[in-house]
Amino acid sequence: xxSTPVGTPSGSPADQPSGHAHGEGGxxxxxxxxxxxxxxxxxxxxxxxxxATLVAGSRYGYALLWTAVVGVLLKIxxxxxxxxxxxxxxxxxxxxxxxxxxxxxxYFGPYIVVWGFVYGAAAMAGTGLPLHALxxxxxxxxxxxxxxxxxxxxxxxxxxxxxxxxxxxxxLFMFVTMVGAAVLAVPNIPDMVTGLVPTIPDGSLVYxxxxxxxxxxxxTLAAYGYWLREKGWATPRYLRxxxxxxxxxxxxxxxxxxxxxxxxxxxxxSAGIAVSSGDQGLLDxxxxxxxxxxxxxxxxxxxxxxxxxxxSLIGVWNGVSLMFADFVGHVRAERAERAGEADVDPDAPAxxxxxxxxxxxxxxxxxxxxxxxxxxxxxxxxxxxxxxxxVFMPFLAVTLLWLLNTHRVPAGARNGWLSNxxxxxxAALFGVLALNQLADLLL
Numbered sequence: 001x002x003s004t005p006v007g008t009p010s011g012s013p014a015d016q017p018s019g020h021a022h023g024e025g026g027x028x029x030x031x032x033x034x035x036x037x038x039x040x041x042x043x044x045x046x047x048x049x050x051x052a053t054l055v056a057g058s059r060y061g062y063a064l065l066w067t068a069v070v071g072v073l074l075k076i077x078x079x080x081x082x083x084x085x086x087x088x089x090x091x092x093x094x095x096x097x098x099x100x101x102x103x104x105x106x107y108f109g110p111y112i113v114v115w116g117f118v119y120g121a122a123a124m125a126g127t128g129l130p131l132h133a134l135x136x137x138x139x140x141x142x143x144x145x146x147x148x149x150x151x152x153x154x155x156x157x158x159x160x161x162x163x164x165x166x167x168x169x170x171x172l173f174m175f176v177t178m179v180g181a182a183v184l185a186v187p188n189i190p191d192m193v194t195g196l197v198p199t200i201p202d203g204s205l206v207y208x209x210x211x212x213x214x215x216x217x218x219x220t221l222a223a224y225g226y227w228l229r230e231k232g233w234a235t236p237r238y239l240r241x242x243x244x245x246x247x248x249x250x251x252x253x254x255x256x257x258x259x260x261x262x263x264x265x266x267x268x269x270s271a272g273i274a275v276s277s278g279d280q281g282l283l284d285x286x287x288x289x290x291x292x293x294x295x296x297x298x299x300x301x302x303x304x305x306x307x308x309x310x311x312s313l314i315g316v317w318n319g320v321s322l323m324f325a326d327f328v329g330h331v332r333a334e335r336a337e338r339a340g341e342a343d344v345d346p347d348a349p350a351x352x353x354x355x356x357x358x359x360x361x362x363x364x365x366x367x368x369x370x371x372x373x374x375x376x377x378x379x380x381x382x383x384x385x386x387x388x389x390x391v392f393m394p395f396l397a398v399t400l401l402w403l404l405n406t407h408r409v410p411a412g413a414r415n416g417w418l419s420n421x422x423x424x425x426x427a428a429l430f431g432v433l434a435l436n437q438l439a440d441l442l443l
Contacts (some may be wrong), residue, residue, distance in 0.1 A: 028136060036227035036241075037249030039164055042171040042308075043220040043315025045253060046126060050178075050282055050308060052258055056207045057264020061389075062188070064204060065195030065261060067211040067288035072254035074212065074429070076247055079224050081400040081415075085244045086225030087235060088409045093222045094326045098334075104399075105331060111392060112324055115219065117362065119316060120369030124148040124342075126309040128373075130302045133283055141373045147310060152366040153415020155318040158229035159252035163318050170311040175256050177304025182259035184293055206390045209433050211257075222396055225321030226326070236413070267292070317362055325357035393430035397423050 056064050089096070097104040097332055128144030135143075155163060173275055202210055222244075227235065233242055282305045290298030401423045405416045415423070 007016040008120055017357060018217075035164070035241075035245045035249075036083075036224055036231050036233070037079065037247075038171055038252065039167050039227055039249075039315055040224045040319070041253040042167060042174075042311045043223075043248040044075070044218045044312075045256065046123070046218075046309060046312035049257075052207075052210055053260040054268065054282070054285060056204075056211055057261040058268035060201050060204055060207065061265045061269045062191045062195030062261070063199055063201050064207060064211055065258065066198045067208050068254060068257045068261060069196065069429070070212045071257070072250050074422065074426050075253070077419065078221050078400065078426055079246050079250070080243060080396065081404055081419065081423060082222055082224045082396075082412070083228055083246060084239065085400070085403055085409060086228055087118045087233070087238055088244060089415050090234065091360060092229075092326050093225050094323060094330060096408060097399055098330060099408055100399060100402060105327075107395065109331075112219075112320065112327065113364075115322070115392075116320065116365050117369055120148070120365040121211055121372035123309070123313040123316060123365075124369065125373060127306060127313055129283060130286075130306040130309065133286065134299065134306075136300050144373055145370055147313060147400070148366045148370070151310065151314045151317050152362050154314055155321065156208070156354070156359060156362055158358075160227070160318075163314065164227075165251070167311050167314060170307040170314075171252075174304045174307040174311065175252065177301055177307070178256055178259045178263065181289060181297075181301060181304075182262040182266075184289075184297070185263050187262045187266060191265075206436065209429065209436065212429060218391055219318075219323070220315055220319050221393075223315075223323055226319060226322040230322075244342055312411035317365055321358045321361040321365070324361040325355055328357045391434050394434050397427035397430055401427065412442065 053068075056067075085091070085093065085096055094108070097108065124144035124147055125140060126144075127147035128140035128142070131143035131147070132138065132140045154166060158161075228238070228242060263285065267285070282300075285307065286298050286302050289301050401415070401420065403409065404423075405420065406414075
């Protein structure tokens with residue numbers, strides 16, 4: 001059987017020796033802190049996560065600060081597992097799932113189609129809100145559509161380097177904006193230290209679970225391995241740089257989330273100000289900042305809000321489109337193998353940045369969801385999205401436990417007790433979150 005994968009043309013990561021070291025004679029790893037880890041961490045922190053953290057800070061002050069630290073540690077464990085599997089095996093995460101049985105196809109296929117449609121509308125609306133607040137002459141809908149088209153144009157270019165630079169610039173701006181707002185708020189250091197002691201105030205359990213498990217946790221965690229390949233980090237010799245990249249990125253994200261909690265605690269909790277649920281809550285905070293620190297500070301905050309929403313949008317447009325392309329290419333390769341066609345290797349990565357299925361999914365994220373911005377949100381589609389999405393993070397944690405403790409990775413590189421404990425905690429926490437969300441949806 002040929003080793004040429006279906007859908008993997010020349011120029012794909014597997015054919016780029018300059019970036020992918022496949023032996024002792026390969027080029028040395030590029031030790032750079034900003035890389036795929038920052039992209040995946042920033043993509044997972046969207047406007048809804050910021051509102052959830054603000055609301056937690058506005059209701060409980062610093063009492064839940066410890067959950068932000070726990071959340072960072074959990075994401076480091078999950079993303080490290082996804083990256084380690086990719087580097088140790090040379091396979092994508094979807095190939096790993098596929099090795100566990102075809103049931104993963106039946107889960108992942110409907111999930112990525114329905115999730116993409118609904119997320120596309122939510123992401124565009126999230127970018128439209130701050131732009132409308134800055135430039136009211138244009139509606140949220142049209143600003144959202146413009147952001148979606150700009151994001152699609154960027155990722156359709158098929159150039160990972162450009163995508164990473166733009167995403168990193170957006171991350172830098174949103175980080176500086178929120179940390180700056182936290183500094184303006186003058187955090188209470190003794191209260192912050194007290195907040196690092198685990199406590200669960202009355203009525204706060206949902207917020208504890210949400211902050212520890214939800215902030216920064218989306219399907220894009222599983223896209224990390226694809227971004228590693230696009231970066232040129234594709235073999236076990238990149239394990240150390242991958243881990244450094246991952247930890248650095250989530251430390252940055254943790255500081256960002258803590259800064260958001262500080263803003264909620266100091267500007268909202270201390271003044272008894274409530275913010276709205278959903279992305280509107282960030283606009284409420286922008287108004288508070290304008291009143292306290294002036295119009296310029298409020299404007300900078302709104303631009304930072306847009307940067308956070310836009311980084312999530314382009315991250316999903318790129319990373320999840322790679323996953324979809326891999327899914328379709330892999331399923332097609334399996335069918336071709338069963339049909340006895342030659343030159344097919346179902347065990348080879350079947351995606352391509354900028355390829356046909358990649359482009360199709362980018363358009364799926366961008367064009368059909370525009371109708372939802374005009375027509376509202378179909379109830380049954382939202383329910384399906386919620387049901388499928390609620391069980392994705394437990395699915396990721398459980399399958400990583402499965403993959404990293406079996407013959408699917410080299411024996412000497414399988415999970416130790418610490419990695420297994422971390423993934424088990426992730427599976428349990430996300431399982432409780434899933435049950436809670438399903439109960440809210442169905443009861």
